[in-house]
Amino acid sequence: MLLEKGYVDPAALDLIVETYETKIGPRNGARVVARAWTDPAFKARLLADGTKAVAEFGFGGRQGEHLQVVENTHDLHNLVVCTLCSCYPWSVLGLPPVWYKSAPYRAKAVMDPRGVLGDFGVFLPPSTRIRVWDSTAELRYLVLPMRPEGTEGWSEERLADCVTRDAMIGTGLARRPGDAA
Numbered sequence: 001m002l003l004e005k006g007y008v009d010p011a012a013l014d015l016i017v018e019t020y021e022t023k024i025g026p027r028n029g030a031r032v033v034a035r036a037w038t039d040p041a042f043k044a045r046l047l048a049d050g051t052k053a054v055a056e057f058g059f060g061g062r063q064g065e066h067l068q069v070v071e072n073t074h075d076l077h078n079l080v081v082c083t084l085c086s087c088y089p090w091s092v093l094g095l096p097p098v099w100y101k102s103a104p105y106r107a108k109a110v111m112d113p114r115g116v117l118g119d120f121g122v123f124l125p126p127s128t129r130i131r132v133w134d135s136t137a138e139l140r141y142l143v144l145p146m147r148p149e150g151t152e153g154w155s156e157e158r159l160a161d162c163v164t165r166d167a168m169i170g171t172g173l174a175r176r177p178g179d180a181a
């Protein structure tokens with residue numbers, strides 16, 4: 001309606017949405033992940049109660065929304081979807097990307113998660129199990145990706161730059177040193 005009335009410039013609106021989708025939102029989650037990589041006590045709190053742990057950063061969900069953090073390991077890779085609609089952990093990732101809301105992603109993530117990962121250019125060893133988490137309005141998921149090798153001694157700030165939005169959905173991996181940004 002605001003667009004129709006000429007109150008809002010569509011290009012400006014797109015820019016705002018894109019900023020929340022790719023910059024401001026996921027930056028929150030990246031800070032949480034970087035802290036978990038460097039602070040074992042925080043990581044334990046995060047895995048035990050995600051909602052409570054991210055509140056330490058001042059990140060909060062709306063009432064009744066719980067955040068569960070699922071940890072990737074060499075043996076287990078986690079992938080998040082909402083098969084019904086587009087439930088997403090707004091407090092730590094901002095707005096969901098368009099593909100997350102698409103019917104093909106929602107269907108294929110459940111039926112062929114390894115195929116979805118391939119579509120995103122992620123190829124895991126056959127020995128790595130993939131677990132798919134179906135989000136709801138009450139329970140949302142954040143993937144704790146594996147810390148990239150070669151980042152020993154890095155600051156939280158620098159580590160956070162390795163943490164992409166897709167790595168926290170499970171459709172990507174954390175960036176390794178030397179990967180293109």
Ligand SMILES: [Co+2]
Nearest residue numbers: 082085086087
């Ligand atoms: Co939903």
